[in-house]
Amino acid sequence: MxxxxxxxxxxxxxxxxxxxxxxxxxxxxxxxxxxxxxxxxxxxxxxxxxxxxxxxxxxxxxxxxxxxxxxxxxxxxxxxxxxxxxxxxxxxxxxxxxxxxxxxxxGLLDSVVDLNYTFMNGSNVLLTWKAPYTLDNVPITGYYIVNGLVDITIPNNNTNFILSTTNPDPCILNNVSVSPINDVGIGLSNNISFYYETVYTQ
Missing domain, CATH: 2.60.40.10 (Immunoglobulins)
Known part of the structure; x- marks a missing residue:
């Protein structure tokens, strides 16, 4: 039946x-x-x-x-x-x-990959990275950047950001971390360090 x-x-x-x-x-x-x-x-x-x-x-x-x-x-x-x-x-x-x-x-996202920096001039540094894997229809909503004592949240999925500073000290090591954000929270961080370059003017 x-x-x-x-x-x-x-x-x-x-x-x-x-x-x-x-x-x-x-x-x-x-x-x-x-x-x-x-x-x-x-x-x-x-x-x-x-x-x-x-x-x-x-x-x-x-x-x-x-x-x-x-x-x-x-x-x-x-x-x-x-x-x-x-x-x-x-x-x-x-x-x-x-x-x-x-x-x-x-869940929380893995860290960004290929984090790198490029000096644009003496006070501006371009950070670039590649987004971590995420499921379809579960978007990355932004990135959280820590630059020393300064916290920056980028509310979009751009994979670059310009760090700007005034009169940077070329003798101080700058430690920067970038973490992806989704609806769950802030994911794992990737870190990079650099010294600002001194720009000499004539």
Whole structure:
């Protein structure tokens, strides 16, 4: 009988894989026709079981659309333990399952790479770097630069910045760090040191 039911089941909306930031909340949606009941699974365990509830999975109530479509959503708190979770929904009767979806969670970013500096003149230094890897749809929102006792936040994803100073001392070593920022916070830093060059004028 279950095989007979499965002939009439159609998933009109299946859960899709999502990338998100650590500690955010995301929602998976499932819709099907020819069924009485749909529910979500996390791995091989129903999302409504205590083990998944404690991990931050909340299965919402089932809705009926136009009298024929069963719809249910799954809200997930993107905790580290939930990274790479496999999520799908099942339909009953018929024990038919949707395609798998994967929840991938981006935490704090790794450090920038290829951090370098170029002297523009005696008081200006151009910092350049390459952005670290981040998941699609989880953007880098800026960079945090520490130049001695001065903290600078760049609120964009530019990968260069000009440090300017007045009458720099060529005998003092300048220590600069650059860290990427995303919605989770400030990532790992990369550091570079240099002495300002003395510019002689005629």
């Amino acid at each position: 279950e095989n007979l039911y499965s002939l009439f089941i159609e998933f009109t909306t299946q859960p899709v894989s999502l990338n998100t930031s650590l500690n955010s909340t995301v929602t998976f949606t499932c819709e099907a026709t020819g069924v009485r009941f749909i529910y979500f699974n996390v791995g091989e365990t129903p999302a409504s079981e205590t083990i998944n509830i404690n991990r931050g999975f909340t299965e919402l109530g089932q809705d009926t659309i136009n009298g024929t479509i069963r719809r249910r959503q799954l809200s997930v708190h993107a905790r580290e333990i939930n990274n790479n979770s496999i999520i799908y929904c099942s339909a009953a009767p018929g024990n038919t399952r949707s395609d798998n979806a994967t929840l991938t969670i981006q």
